[in-house]
Amino acid sequence: MPEMDAAKLKEIYATMVRIRFFEERAITEYRKGLPGFIHPSIGQEAIPAGVCAFLREDDYIITTHRGHGDIIAKGARLDRMMAELFAKETGYCRGKGGSMHIADVERNILGATGIVGDGIPIAAGVGLGCKMQNLDRVVVAFFGDGATNSGAFHEGVGLAAIWSLPVLFVCENNQFQQSTPMRDYTRLTDLADRAKAYGIPGITVDGNDAIAVAEVARESIEKCRKGEGPILVVGNTYRTVGHHMGDPGTSYRSKEEVEEWKKKDPIDRLRRQLLENKIATEAEIEEIHNATLRELDEAVKFAQESPEPKVEEALEDIYA
Numbered sequence: 095m096p097e098m099d100a101a102k103l104k105e106i107y108a109t110m111v112r113i114r115f116f117e118e119r120a121i122t123e124y125r126k127g128l129p130g131f132i133h134p135s136i137g138q139e140a141i142p143a144g145v146c147a148f149l150r151e152d153d154y155i156i157t158t159h160r161g162h163g164d165i166i167a168k169g170a171r172l173d174r175m176m177a178e179l180f181a182k183e184t185g186y187c188r189g190k191g192g193s194m195h196i197a198d199v200e201r202n203i204l205g206a207t208g209i210v211g212d213g214i215p216i217a218a219g220v221g222l223g224c225k226m227q228n229l230d231r232v233v234v235a236f237f238g239d240g241a242t243n244s245g246a247f248h249e250g251v252g253l254a255a256i257w258s259l260p261v262l263f264v265c266e267n268n269q270f271q272q273s274t275p276m277r278d279y280t281r282l283t284d285l286a287d288r289a290k291a292y293g294i295p296g297i298t299v300d301g302n303d304a305i306a307v308a309e310v311a312r313e314s315i316e317k318c319r320k321g322e323g324p325i326l327v328v329g330n331t332y333r334t335v336g337h338h339m340g341d342p343g344t345s346y347r348s349k350e351e352v353e354e355w356k357k358k359d360p361i362d363r364l365r366r367q368l369l370e371n372k373i374a375t376e377a378e379i380e381e382i383h384n385a386t387l388r389e390l391d392e393a394v395k396f397a398q399e400s401p402e403p404k405v406e407e408a409l410e411d412i413y414a
């Protein structure tokens with residue numbers, strides 16, 4: 095097991111549990127009738143937890159339609175996120191954005207976007223702003239594998255490369271662009287090869303191995319901060335649930351494939367590593383789980399008891 099202090103590893107584990115339990119609870123609440131729907135990232139938690147563990151508070155992230163994990167890992171509050179899913183006034187976007195648009199500017203979580211690939215050039219723009227102001231901040235753009243097919247990816251990465259911007263491009267490669275498997279949209283087998291087109295480093299990592307992700311993230315973030323960015327990191331992972339809540343996820347992949355990936359669950363894996371290496375005890379793990387469940391009970395209560403947005407404010411915070 096590589097050198098990483100015990101507190102950091104436990105923090106990464108706790109973050110993964112927060113993400114998983116938040117989404118499981120959100121799914122339960124949606125089934126009871128919340129408006130809209132969500133794109134869960136169940137199975138992919140090691141990537142945001144490992145990456146954000148080495149970001150500073152003043153570093154930026156930008157994410158996608160499948161962004162709960164990235165947002166939680168950067169430190170967002172579960173109660174305000176839950177309130178946003180409940181479309182309540184106390185939510186991060188005052189109940190008007192929903193799951194796909196959560197932002198927390200105080201924590202430099204610049205938001206999520208439902209437009210595939212769109213966060214990538216925005217991250218380059220924020221990186222340019224940091225560089226021009228001599229801020230030693232790093233910007234992380236999270237996106238899916240499908241987004242690497244978009245023009246926005248090539249424009250954003252291309253510009254960040256030519257201007258040596260402090261941007262870490264993190265591809266959460268769950269191997270499907272919605273229902274289209276990677277082999278049907280690219281001849282590449284390693285998406286990190288896309289970095290070669292722009293002369294920047296491209297690193298592939300097992301995205302279900304939180305420690306491996308964290309090691310790569312630590313080094314890459316440090317390099318970006320020193321002016322050696324941008325860097326592309328591709329974490330290979332799998333979402334073990336459908337593309338969104340209404341998708342059973344069975345028509346484009348086999349049950350056996352899903353079951354195989356469930357056996358590689360990133361949370362189970364880190365838990366085993368923590369126990370085997372005596373970094374955490376069963377009791378500590380249980381307390382992490384219980385504390386998260388208590389926090390979620392409170393988050394749901396907060397969301398349920400919060401007021402609806404006022405009708406007369408419906409047109410506020412809108413650009414036209």
Ligand SMILES: Cc1ncc(C[n+]2csc(CCOP(=O)(O)OP(=O)(O)O)c2C)c(N)n1
Pocket residue numbers: 159160208209210211237238239240241242268270271272337
């Ligand atoms: C520009 C654009 N095209 C198409 C869509 C419809 N769409 C929503 S999610 C998605 C798949 C995106 O795949 P990927 O980037 O791999 O992310 P994942 O959903 O796998 O996390 C598509 C095509 C969209 N939202 N935006």
